[in-house]
Amino acid sequence: MFKLAFKKFKTKSISPNLAEVINVDTIEDKKDERLESDNQNVERLDISNARTIQTFPGIKPLCDWRAYKLKNHPGIIIIRDPFTERGRRYWIARCLRDYPRTPNIVNLNERLFDDSIRSDWWKQLGQCNDSKEFQRIKTAMRWTTFGYHHNWDTKIYEDQMQSPFPEDLTSMCQLFAFALGYDDFKPEAAIVNYYPVGTTLSGHTDHSEPNKSAPLFSFSFGQTAIFLIGGRTLDEEPSAIFLRCGDVMIMSEESRLCYHAVPRIIKTEKSWSSLLTNEGFDNADIALNLLDLDLLKKVGDPQFWQPFSNYIDDSRININVRQVLNKGDIKLD
Template identity: 45%
Template sequence: MFKEVFKQLKSKKNPPNLCGFGLKPPETWNVYEIIEKPGLIFVKNPFTSLGQRYWICRCMTDYTKKPQKSNLDSIIENDDEFNNIFESDLLQKLRWITLGYHHNWDTKIYDDKNKDVFPSDLSEMCEYVADMLNFDNFKSEAAIINYYHMDSTLSGHTDHSEHNLNAPLFSFSFGQTAVFMVGGLTKDDEPLAIFLNSGDIVIMTNETRLCYHAVPCILKTTNETWNCIDDEEEAAANKEEANEEEFDQIQRNSNIDLINKCKNATFFKPFHKYLQTSRININIRQVY
């Protein structure tokens, strides 16, 4: 599996907006299939530090705003409060956000009448990762962003609400480390536990797509990879800023202003403070 994926990545050309996705060149990715769980794919942090910061900021400021839905809907009546969650005490109460097709937690059903436009940058990033891993024609249609704290857990469950259960499920982790537990098609099967560090990606495919999985605990990370911005990354970001016309595709599909702000330690300081006790997990799936 590893050699085949390596050849697949090596043969691909980087898209013009790869830096906008916050990803390292795909030929440098470390991709594994878990032997004990065939169909469970693990990609060890293919993001740059600046890329991690970009997606962290998007999850904490932009994706929390309306029309997205969250666990705070029942306690907030004024939309203006949603637009300022990051600057209020509400951030510590935030547990989940839904994008695109909004998952109905009561009926477990996706409805065409209950959806909004899926963020284009997040869609393109995920679909690029899917393409690099040879999951052709994947379409980002729904996402659940989970916000964990050090005492948070996620009980064992399966993701079976989507109409297309053959499509892979992509999971992106940022911040503190999670213990991710994957079992079988029933709760009687012995589970496997793996660490998910900041920047890591898990893709559940084939049989594992319907396996029970959970997060029993969050652990303090020993490597804050979102804080390792080096000269090469900064130079690449400056190149984007200096060549806006040349990188018009990037400018359309990603937030150049936010990318440049993320280089600034003072700007990122409140985000870093939040990450000291939190983990952000983006789950993206194709509904139809």
């Protein structure tokens, strides 16, 4: 069932029937009965009782968040783009410019890419003048890991295999975790996935973490993904849902160990090169020190922002954050 659905959405020769894909933006459109019945699986989540959170740069106030749950997949929560435009730009720039740098690990193969590219991909990409080589370097980047590095061969985390977990990402994840009542959540491992249009991620479960009860936080930026969420085995029929720029998905409870995949990236986002719409920030706000203030300012400069905008014009980025250790443990066995 899962593999068939993956194939159906992946196949390039036919356009998949996108009416089947859950689109949370249509949930409140009471006028259109067809849309409502398409979305019987989705319910708005009442977060009016969510924990009050401090203001956080680049994130809208809690009262403006729209959150949804999937009735057939208990534990999946989607917060529909709670970021401001400056916030989205900030995280896109972090994922491209900073996170794929040494000591973080990237997928780039040492036989195909020299050390300078493997240790600072974005900088070398910016210095490449040959359009064919530029495209080769750009599309080769598929993931970077930090915090505990996931070993894709052994599928285990090791104490010696760690790089520092960025403080800004820790603060941002803990803000969402706290709002949803996961006060003890500790971000300890992250995978940033890069998806040029046309790439996919096949069905898998995330079960390498010794702590399988902590939720997983997933942040999507750039172009839209069709995301499949299934059950604990490949026999169960998955649901397809759009994950759009700025969406935050939480995989908790039963869904934490369920099969999921990204069979398709769809180019839906308009060009990003426009000026930021009247979105300033208060320099005196102490919460600003949770982020890289210099970068937060710079992403509003059209010239600085242009290369990031070009990248995201035909790509998606996903930041996938997990807790590795069980509560009370200070290291892996």
